[in-house]
Amino acid sequence: xxxxxxxxxxxxxxxxxxxxxxxxxxxxxxxxxxxxxxxxxxxxxxxxxxxxxxxxxxxxxxxxxxxxxxxxxxxxxxxxxxxxxxxxxxxxxxxxxxxxxxxxxxxxxxxxxxxxxxxxxxxxxxxxxxxxxxxxxxxxxxxxxxxxxxxxxxxxxxxxxxxxxxxxxxxxxxxxxxxxxxxxxxxxxxxxxxxxxxxxxxxxxxxxxxxxxxxxxxxxxxxxxxxxxxxxxxxxxxxxxxxxxxxxxxxxxxxxxxxxxxxxxxxxxxxxxxxxxxxxxxxxxxxxxxxxxxxxxxxxxxxxxxxxxxxxxxxxxxxxxxxxxxxxxxxxxxxxxxxxxxxxxxxxxxxxxxxxxxx
Amino acid sequence: xxxxxxxxxxxxxxxxxxxxxxxxxxxxxxxxxxxxxxxxxxxxxxxxxxxxxxxxxxxxxxxxxxxxxxxxxxxxxxxxxxxxxxxxxxxxxxxxxxxxxxxxxxxxxxxxxxxxxxxxxxxxxxxxxxxxxxxxxxxxxxxxxxxxxxxxxxxxxxxxxxxxxxxxxxxxxxxxxxxxxxxxxxxxxxxxxxxxxxxxxxxxxxxxxxxxxxxxxxxxxxxxxxxxxxxxxxxxxxxxxxxxxxxxxxxxxxxxxxxxxxxxxxxxxxxxxxxxxxxxxxxxxxxxxxxxxxxxxxxxxxxxxxxxxxxxxxxxxxxxxxxxxxxxxxxxxxxxxxxxxxxxxxxxxxxxxxxxxxx
Numbered sequence: 001x002x003x004x005x006x007x008x009x010x011x012x013x014x015x016x017x018x019x020x021x022x023x024x025x026x027x028x029x030x031x032x033x034x035x036x037x038x039x040x041x042x043x044x045x046x047x048x049x050x051x052x053x054x055x056x057x058x059x060x061x062x063x064x065x066x067x068x069x070x071x072x073x074x075x076x077x078x079x080x081x082x083x084x085x086x087x088x089x090x091x092x093x094x095x096x097x098x099x100x101x102x103x104x105x106x107x108x109x110x111x112x113x114x115x116x117x118x119x120x121x122x123x124x125x126x127x128x129x130x131x132x133x134x135x136x137x138x139x140x141x142x143x144x145x146x147x148x149x150x151x152x153x154x155x156x157x158x159x160x161x162x163x164x165x166x167x168x169x170x171x172x173x174x175x176x177x178x179x180x181x182x183x184x185x186x187x188x189x190x191x192x193x194x195x196x197x198x199x200x201x202x203x204x205x206x207x208x209x210x211x212x213x214x215x216x217x218x219x220x221x222x223x224x225x226x227x228x229x230x231x232x233x234x235x236x237x238x239x240x241x242x243x244x245x246x247x248x249x250x251x252x253x254x255x256x257x258x259x260x261x262x263x264x265x266x267x268x269x270x271x272x273x274x275x276x277x278x279x280x281x282x283x284x285x286x287x288x289x290x291x292x293x294x295x296x297x298x299x300x301x302x303x304x305x306x307x308x309x310x311x312x313x314x315x316x317x318x319x320x321x322x323x324x325x326x327x328x329x330x331x332x333x334x335x336x337x338x339x340x341x342x343x344x345x346x347x348x349x350x351x352x353x354x355x356x357x358x359x
Numbered sequence: 360x361x362x363x364x365x366x367x368x369x370x371x372x373x374x375x376x377x378x379x380x381x382x383x384x385x386x387x388x389x390x391x392x393x394x395x396x397x398x399x400x401x402x403x404x405x406x407x408x409x410x411x412x413x414x415x416x417x418x419x420x421x422x423x424x425x426x427x428x429x430x431x432x433x434x435x436x437x438x439x440x441x442x443x444x445x446x447x448x449x450x451x452x453x454x455x456x457x458x459x460x461x462x463x464x465x466x467x468x469x470x471x472x473x474x475x476x477x478x479x480x481x482x483x484x485x486x487x488x489x490x491x492x493x494x495x496x497x498x499x500x501x502x503x504x505x506x507x508x509x510x511x512x513x514x515x516x517x518x519x520x521x522x523x524x525x526x527x528x529x530x531x532x533x534x535x536x537x538x539x540x541x542x543x544x545x546x547x548x549x550x551x552x553x554x555x556x557x558x559x560x561x562x563x564x565x566x567x568x569x570x571x572x573x574x575x576x577x578x579x580x581x582x583x584x585x586x587x588x589x590x591x592x593x594x595x596x597x598x599x600x601x602x603x604x605x606x607x608x609x610x611x612x613x614x615x616x617x618x619x620x621x622x623x624x625x626x627x628x629x630x631x632x633x634x635x636x637x638x639x640x641x642x643x644x645x646x647x648x649x650x651x652x653x654x655x656x657x658x659x660x661x662x663x664x665x666x667x668x669x670x671x672x673x674x675x676x677x678x679x680x681x682x683x684x685x686x687x688x689x690x691x692x693x694x695x696x697x698x699x700x701x702x703x704x705x706x707x708x709x710x711x712x713x714x715x716x717x718x
Contacts, residue, residue: 004392008399011600019386019394026382027375033363033680035378037559037605040367040681073432073561074582077596081580109581195597200396202432202561202599219578221440222468223433237436238554240561240599241370246396321392322399 005344008322009152009297009335010175011195013344018199018249029245037242041235049245050233056251060260061177063184063207070206070226071234071244076174076193079204080109082224083146083170083189088114089215091143095119095167097136099158100127100151101328102172110146113217117142127154129289133162144168144188150176150294152196152335153326155286157294161186168212176296177205178254179338180264188212194243196296197338199250202243254338263338270336270345271295277349283307283356284332301331307359308332318351320344364703367681368511368656368694369534370554372703376615377558377608388604396601400594408604409592415610419619420536422543422566429565429585430593430603435533435552438563439468441583442505442529442548447473448574450502454478454526456495458517459486459510460687461531469505472576476501486513488648492521503527503547509535509653511555511694512685514645516653520545527571535655536564537613538697539623547571553602555655556697558609561602613697622697629695629704630654636708642666642715643691660690666718667691677710679703 006013029036032045039046054069063069074082084094094114096107098121110116117139120131138145145164150157152175161183162169168188177192184190189208195201206226214227222228223237257263275293278284284300286293302308308324311332315323325331336345365372388395391404398405413428422428433441443453453473455466457480469475476498479490497504504523509516511534520542521528527547536551543549548567554560565585573586581587582596616622634652637643643659645652661667667683670691674682684690695704 002392003387006393006397008397008402010597011397011399013397014394016386023382023385026385027378028362033361033678034365035373038365038367038370038372040370041560043367043681073434073437073599074580075432075596075598078432078580078582081582085578085580112577112581193597195600200599200601201400201597202602218471219444221433221437221444221580221583222471223437223440224580237434238369238552238560239434240432240559240602241554242559242605243561243599243602246601319392322402 004319004321005340005347006321007334007336007340007348009333011201012335012337013339014199015250015253015339018246018253021249022246036245039241041238041241046241049248053244053248053251056248056255057205060251060254061182061184061207066210067184068208068210068213068230070208070229071239072204072206072224072229073202073240074204074224075201076172076191076204077105078224079172079191079206080106081112082220083191084110084113085220085224086216086226087168087189087212088143088217091141093117093139093142095138095142095145097131097145097147098123099130099148099156100154102151102153103148106146106148106172114143119145122156126287127151127156128287130156130158130292136162138165138167140165140167142167144170146170146172148172150296152297153329155288155294155297155299155333156292157296159291168209178260178263179267179296181260194247199247200243202240203247266342267295267338270340270342271298274298274334274336274345274349277352281352281356283359284352296337297333297335299325299329299331299333305330310359311355314355315351318347320348320351363678363680364699364706365680366693366695366699366707368692369552370560371694371696372698373558374609374612374698377605377612380608381605395604398600400597400600405600408607412603412607412610415607415614416564419610419613420541420543420566425569426543427567427569427572427589429567429588430598431563431565431583431588432561432599433563433583434560435531435550435563436464437583438531438550438565439465440471441579442550443469443472444579444583445575445585446527446548446571447502447576450500452476452498452501454497454501454504456480456490456504456506457482458489458507458515459513461510461512462507465505465507465531473502478504481515485646486510486515487646489515489517489651495521497524497526499524499526501526503529505529505531507531509655511656512688514647514653514656514658514692515651516655518650527568535653537619537622538626538655540619553606558606559602561599562606625701626654626697629699629701630657633657633693633695633704633708636711640711640715642718643711655696656692656694658684658688658690658692664689669718670714673714674710677706679707679710
């Protein structure tokens with residue numbers, strides 16, 4: 001067996017101790033006599049897993065008591081529709097900030113349910129920056145303000161929390177949740193798919209302030225009604241039980257790393273050295289304005305795109321995989337989430353230098 | 360390690376060879392250098408898993424070419440809303456047959472989107488039978504006819520395919536799919552959660568005839584729009600990749616057992632001996648009319664409900680778990696899906712006889 005460095009944007013690399021524990025417990029969890037995936041979600045064993053999952057996430061993100069945490073199915077993209085369905089509450093408008101491909105998808109889906117006010121857009125910069133907050137146009141009649149805290153394709157990340165001028169602030173944190181501390185109390189709703197920093201795909205975390213629950217449109221599918229799922233601890237219907245367990249293992253791994261503040265330091269270090277290597281080279285280039293460069297997803301293009309194929313082939317020969325950039329922007333992309341070890345980043349940097357030297 | 364017999368109604372016991380293979384491949388799938396749960400859903404490795412998943416299901420159920428197969432998230436309960444959203448196609452009515460708790464949930468969710476014509480109901484029998492087809496009231500203006508092919512709580516199962524008089528026939532087969540052959544061509548849509556006969560929870564299979572695709576209401580969340588997911592091979596957004604893999608392993612296990620026709624014979628044998636043991640005893644009783652007794656879920660009550668607790672305790676002491684009946688019907692329930700070995704049923708029968716002898 002030989003595990004490679006996997007720079008996939010998601011699903012993405014997982015901490016090896018998590019995989020080892022899942023392997024160890026595959027046929028029997030503790031003394032239950034069964035695999036986690038065979039457990040009734042109503043049973044005493046799974047109750048322990050579910051309780052620890054929520055309490056560990058609450059502890060890691062310091063989630064205040066007036067927020068509910070839901071573990072749903074469907075992916076963050078389902079929430080693009082389910083958020084307006086659940087929280088528009090009869091209002092006809094919502095504000096969205098457009099900072100890249102994921103913002104655009106969220107906007108498109110929301111437009112089915114309301115008028116979308118695009119409060120700011122970085123489109124004219126080809127999504128290489130975050131529009132200055134002073135330029136944002138907020139509509140006080142809007143139900144909420146939505147933004148994407150990290151854009152995986154364009155590699156653009158918010159560095160602080162925008163001022164929503166009293167609108168409930170909603171953020172898609174799929175690709176940077178748990179990578180840095182966040183003041184949850186500043187938000188109305190935070191949501192994230194699990195397949196970047198929390199585990200495998202198959203779970204969507206929704207962290208929602210109490211007062212935003214209970215206003216769903218009647219056409220909301222019942223299993224995606226926040227009030228119904230909140231009343232039922234996300235078990236209105238059978239949840240993705242094994243996925244909950246795996247996310248729980250990742251959270252315990254993160255606690256063992258020292259939590260979010262500690263992992264942030266490592267993420268800063270990993271990203272800094274990779275951007276430095278790019279900036280110092282004449283072959284590689286990252287177009288994002290420096291303060292908004294993502295710590296999670298580092299896109300870069302080669303000065304000669306004819307070298308792309310050779311780069312990817314040589315990278316794989318060096319155990320470095322999934323470096324191809326998204327087709328919409330081309331070039332390369334290294335996703336370096338929490339679980340990517342610093343050694344993986346070091347190996348990538350060394351390879352890039354060697355490739356530049358020989359090409 | 361000591362694995363027990365797990366009679367849970369779902370999530371439920373899985374074939375041990377599936378767990379062993381998942382354990383074996385946990386850190387590296389084939390020569391990919393990564394766990395399946397770390398793979399990009401757009402990558403070459405996962406493409407193999409996805410293709411085999413669909414082709415194996417098509418082969419096992421002999422799904423005709425004019426049907427699409429979708430692998431979605433949300434559970435079968437999400438489909439209670441998503442089916443009317445996707446296939447009402449502007450019609451104001453749908454027909455539903457009420458044969459138990461799951462039918463009732465499907466009806467309740469559908470009523471949000473249309474007038475539900477209850478074509479037949481077994482409620483007056485306390486859901487111990489299937490109403491005679493000749494009594495069903497079908498409305499030719501309805502968009503479709505829905506029924507639940509097996510009721511896990513009441514233990515009632517359809518033995519053949521009802522005549523829908525030309526209405527598209529829709530069936531929730533969550534709890535008996537792949538347990539017996541089915542003529543898919545008689546259906547407009549078949550759907551099922553995976554956590555009984557197909558794997559862990561987290562995937563919902565939708566098998567849909569081509570002509571029913573493309574009529575979704577505009578308020579359907581885009582990731583649950585059958586047309587959109589069909590065009591994208593169920594990868595409009597990130598699917599529950601590891602769950603797909605696990606379902607794929609279960610399908611390959613089922614093929615190795617000889618397929619659906621072979622497993623049906625075993626299911627008939629397992630159910631027959633358990634019902635026989637119940638009928639021959641004076642302590643245990645199953646209330647369901649004989650022809651409609653479920654092969655998958657065998658509920659039974661004890662003549663003296665004061666013995667319930669002792670029964671469950673003694674069962675666990677004998678390695679027989681999750682036998683408590685659903686709170687709405689009380690008593691016991693043994694779920695004996697495909698993966699429950701005959702030895703498990705034998706052990707249960709022997710225990711029941713011994714318990715009766717000593718109580």
